[in-house]
Amino acid sequence: MKTKTKRKGAGLTVFFSVLSLLWVYPIFLVIENSFKKKVYISKKPFAWPSGKMFTGLSNYATGIQKTGFVQAFGWTLFITVCSVAVIILCTSMCAWYLNRVHNKVTRAIYLLCLFSMIVPFQMVMFPLSKIANMMKLYTPWGLIVIYLGFGAGLAVFMFSGFIKSIPLEIEEAAMIDGCSPLQTFFYVVFPIMKPTAITIAILETMWIWNDYLLPYLILDIKKYKTVSIAIQYLRGGYGSIDMGAMMGVLVLAVIPIIVFYLICQKYIIKGVVAGAVKG
């Protein structure tokens, strides 16, 4: 009996090992093709880049140069980090207030936040891009405001869920000891909320870093691009894609994400699970 289950376990391990290799193959394929000359990429995508097919790093050079990849990467990093920081700070304060002060206004704001979570982006896409344009929010700084507004729903909802479980006595004690509401929030409440804040930060980072349509419609594309916009930009006119440059840029876009993931995967997976349970 025991040997049977053991053999079965080994079989599963082999099966999943093969599956894992298949799982990373698409990324491997892109890396492999990034070293090939343009013409061979669509002709012989599965061939090893050897002999006359090999071009060294020239695909990377043209890719970076054509898309302005370095700047795009910098802007994406800037937008993501700032937006997430602003979202965490503002929505946690907002959620705490909404749960501590009970009146019609706070109730209405909370319900609107819940409501916003089921509204697809296409619903607000056109008016939002026009309003943002009128308010001159087409810079990365303006985009941060939009992300705060559009990301508020989920973040307020998740913070609220946690705040409801914090016993009021802790905050009352702090207030009696002479803390102002701001001090109470930053010295007492926020430190307790840290795990929730990390979860939200992970979910929002995954969204904002990879977002394409919102920045594409809002930003002044001639001046500012994000990584996703830069890649889509390579498509250019109808159907004509510089496959060499594309491969180089894809690799450059994927590698940092994978490195980041391998470093903080524990937090990311935990955050996703926690986020799913509360969402």
Place this chain on the structure above:
Amino acid sequence: MEKAVKRYFPIFVLPTLLAFIIGFIAPFFTGIYLSFCKFTTINDAKWTGLDNYIKIWSDKTFGHAFWYTAAFTVVTVILINVLAFAAALALTKKIRGTNLFRTVFFMPNLIGGIILGYIWNLLLNGVLQMYSRTLTYSSVYGFWGLVILMLWQQIGYMMIIYIAGIQNIPTDLIEAARIDGADNKQLLKNVIIPMVMPSITICTFLTLTNGFKLFDQNLALTNGEPSNMSEMLALNIYNTFYGRTGWEGAGQAKAVIFFILVAVIALTQNHLTSRKEVQA
């Protein structure tokens, strides 16, 4: 305490509220209003009543996009959940390398939709080339290509949620069922599935809405080609706005219908599956 906090409205709530108004409330209500207007930008809107909604009926691409999206969503919801659940069951048995497999399967989730689209564009076109076809040869290739892409992206995510659900089942519950003589099938049907119902609710909800709202992957993989036949709802709405002049109103009307669809699906699904949740 409430009184002391109350005065701090401008500091605590106002920044988020203002951004929320700019980023969501104002565009949302403007959007509903605009769906009843003829316009090219917000300022020149003229009330035309239901004209836009009537105009959609003459647009065959929208109906096609709807059925294409619906079929895609049904296929991906079933495949992703079944495969993710099976993988989760296998990986919660104590086999070697569980953590490594989990790490690998989850990874595609962090890669953006545009990037995923182009990665699979290369791979799938490479395979189809052997049969002298391309992804944009017919919408059937685009459909299954997109299904494969979504499986690759989302199975890991859902698997993680299912694993957490399975690990939350109290072990004495499973032992008790074993002592009562339950075989593997009965254990799965009568203990494990009812106990992970909350995870099933979440995962079906996520896969449903992800399927319906899919945009980036669709844009990058096939861009709706050949001639809008592999176009899903979100991309169809986008193309109506930005690809056809004079159709902005119809685009907004489509967006309103799209919103109602997503909202109804999300709420019904949540209602249906959360009724089946049980307590240990």
